Amino acid sequence: MTESAGPTDIIVARDVHKWFGQLHVLRGIDLSVAAGEVVVIFGASGSGKSTFIRTINRLEEHQRGQIIVDGIELTNDVRNIAAIRSEIGMVFQSFNLFPHLTVLQNISLAPMRVRKWSRSRAETVGMQLLERVGIPEQALKFPGQLSGGQQQRVAIARALAMQPKIMLFDEPTSALDPEMISEVLDVMKGLAGETGMTMLVVTHEMGFARAVANRMVFFDEGQIVEIGPPRQIFEDPQHQRTKRFLSQILH
Amino acid sequence: MTADVLAPPSTSVDPVTWLRRNLFSSVISSVVTLLVAALLVWVAITVGRWAVEEARWDVVTRNLRLFLIGQYPADQAWRLWGSLLLLSVLAGVSAGTFGHTIRVLAVSISAIQALLAAAMAVSPVGPLITIGMLANAALVWAGMVVGYRGSIPRRAIVAAWLISIVVIFLLISGAATPIPDVSSNVWGGLLLTILLAVVGIILSFPLGVLLALGRRSSLPAVRLVSTAYIELIRGVPLVTILFMADIMLPFFLPGEVRIDRVMRAMGGITLFSAAYVAENVRGGLQAIPTGQIEAADALGLRGWQTNLYIVLPQALRSVIPANVGLFISLLKDTTLVAIIGLAELLGIGQSILAQPDSLGAHLEVFAFVGVIFFVLCYAMSQASYRLERQLGVGTR
Secondary structure, eight states: OOSSOOTTEEEEEEEEEEEETTEEEEEEEEEEEETTOEEEEEEOTTSSHHHHHHHHTTSSOOSEEEEEETTEEOOSOHHHHHHHHTTEEEEOTTOOOOTTSOHHHHHHHHHHHTSOOOHHHHHHHHHHHHHHTTOGGGTTSOGGGSOHHHHHHHHHHHHHTTOOSEEEEESTTTTSOHHHHHHHHHHHHHHHHHHOOEEEEEOOOHHHHHHHOSEEEEEETTEEEEEEOHHHHHHOOSSHHHHHHHHHHTO | OOOOOOOOOOOOOOHHHHHHHHTSSSHHHHHHHHHHHHHHHHHHHHHHHIIIIIOOTHHHHHTHHHHHHBTOOGGGHHHHHHHHHHHHHHHHHHHHHHOHHHHHHHHHHHHHHHHHHHHHHTSTTOHHHHHHHHHHHHHHHHHHHHHHHTOSOHHHHHHHHHHHHHHHHHHHHOTTSSSOOOOGGGBOHHHHHHHHHHHHHHHHHHHHHHHHHHHTOSSHHHHHHHHHHHHHHHTSOHHHHHHIIIIIHHHHSOTTOOOOHHHHHHHHHHHHHHHHHHHHHHHHHHTSOHHHHHHHHHTTOOHHHIIIIIIHHHHHHHTHHHHHHHHHHHHHHGGGGGGGTOOBHHHHHHHHHTSGGGTTOHHHHHHHHHHHHHHHHHHHHHHHHHHHHHHTTTTO
C-alpha cells in the first residue's frame, strides 16, 4: 500500500484545513487513497473525522489546501462539484432517506434526474440493488415503515444506484440498535469484497475494520496521528494517543 | 405447541353505556348535559319556526338570478351554463380518476347544484333552470362513473383542466372571441365570488411558494426583494390594497393601458394572499432537516431539483392545514371588494335589500348568503382533511 500520492490514487488530500468560526477542526490533513482501497477512519468524537470525509464531496468546504477526486480538483466551480458528487456515494449516520418517497423511488430518483435514465432502467437497477442488499420485498414501502437496519441498507442502495467510483460512510451503524448492526456491516463487507469499491468508512466497528480495511487512519484533534494496516494498528500502534484510544474503545 | 394469542379486550360499548359514561357520569355532568340539550332544542325550535313560518323566502327566490350571476345579461346566460357544464363534467371525471380529495370537492359541487336547484324549483325563474342545475349535478356523478372505469389518462385530464380554464374565461368575458363582450362590471353574485376566490387561490399559491423560496435564497438581492415584499404586504390591510389597486393603479399606468376593475381586484387579492402563503410555506421549509438537503446534494441533484423533488413536496404537505385555512379566509375576504363597488354575493345581497319590496328582509338574505359561504368553506376544509390523510401527513 503506498503512503504517498501515486498515479492510481483516486482521492488526494493535501494540507487540508477547515475552521468552524474560530474553531480549527482540520489542521493539515494529508491522505491519498488508491482506487479499490478500503480505508477506515476512527478517532474520538470531535476529532474532525466526519468533517474530513464530508469535505471530499463538498458537503463541507475546506478553506486551505487541495482535494483532488478522480483527477478533478474541488474548487468553487459548480460544475466540478456536480461532477464529483455524481461519482461519490455517501451514507449518513441518520440514513437521511426521503420520507415522502417509496424505497424504490428513493433509489431511482437521482439516476433519473441526474443521469437522465429512463424510469424503467432506473427501477430495474433499483430492484437489482435491493436484491443485493437483501430487501427487494420492501420496494414499495415508505422509509418510515422499515427498521433502522433496513433503512440504512436502502440508503446504501440509493448511493450505489448512481454507480459511484467512491463510497463514503459517515458512522453508518452508530444510530442502529445493536442487533441490526451486522446486517449493515455485511452489506458493506460484500461491497468491499465483491466489487472492489473504493470506500472511506468512519466507524468504531473494529471487527469490521480488521476484516475489511486495507488501511486504518487515526484522527485526533484535527490531525492524522497514525496510518497503517489493521494488523499494525491493533497489534503495534506507534503512538501513545492511538494506544490510549484503542484501549478505551476495545474494553 | 401453538402459543395462545389473547384477543384485545373489546372497546366498543352499547349506546346506553356510552351515554352514561360520557354525558351522565356525575351529578354535575348530568345537569350540564340537560341544560345544553335544552338550549340546543330551544335554538332549533326558534330557528326552525322562523325559517318555516315567518321568513319571507320570496326575497331570495325572486332575486335568485341576481344572487347567482349579478347583472350578467340574461340572453348571454348560456355561456355560464356552458362553463358550468364543462366544470361539472371535469370535476366528475377527475373525482372518478383521482379519487379521495377531489371526490369531496366534486360531491360538494353537486350538492351546491342540487341546493340551488331546490331553491329554483320554488322560484319564479322557471323550471328550466332547475332542470339545468339538476342535470349538472347528474353530470358530476356520470363523470365520476366514467372516471372510475379508469380509461382516461391522468395527463389528459390535467391538460383538459388547463384548456378549460382558458375556455371558461373566454366564454364568460367574451374577449378575443366572436361572441359579444360582457364587461366585468356586470359580473356579480356567486359567480364573481367564485371567480375572485378561484383566481386568487390558483395564482397566489405558486407566487407564495416562489416568495418563500426567495426569502431563503442564497442570493442577497432575491432575499431582500422577497422579504421586503412579504413584510410590506403583511403590514397593510387588504382593504387598502384593494383601494390602491382600484384608485391608485390607473394613475401610474399610461393613459391607453386600462385594466378592468375585476382584474384589478383579482390582482390585489392575489398579491395580498401570496405574502401569507409565503410565510406559511416558509414555516414548512424550515421544518425540513438539513440531512435531507445533504442527502440530495450528495446524490448530485442540483439546487432546483432538490427543491422540486425533496424539499417542496415535504414542506407543502406539512402546511396544508395552514394554507387551506388561509384560502378559506381568502374566500370570505372576497366580500371586501364591495368596498370598490363590485357586487359579489354579499354585495348583491346588500343591493337587493335596498329594493322597496325587500325592506326588512335582512335575516333571509344574510341567512341565504351565509349558508352558501358555509357550504363552500366546509367543502374546502373537508377536502383538506382528505388530502392530509391521503398524503399521510404526520405518519410518514
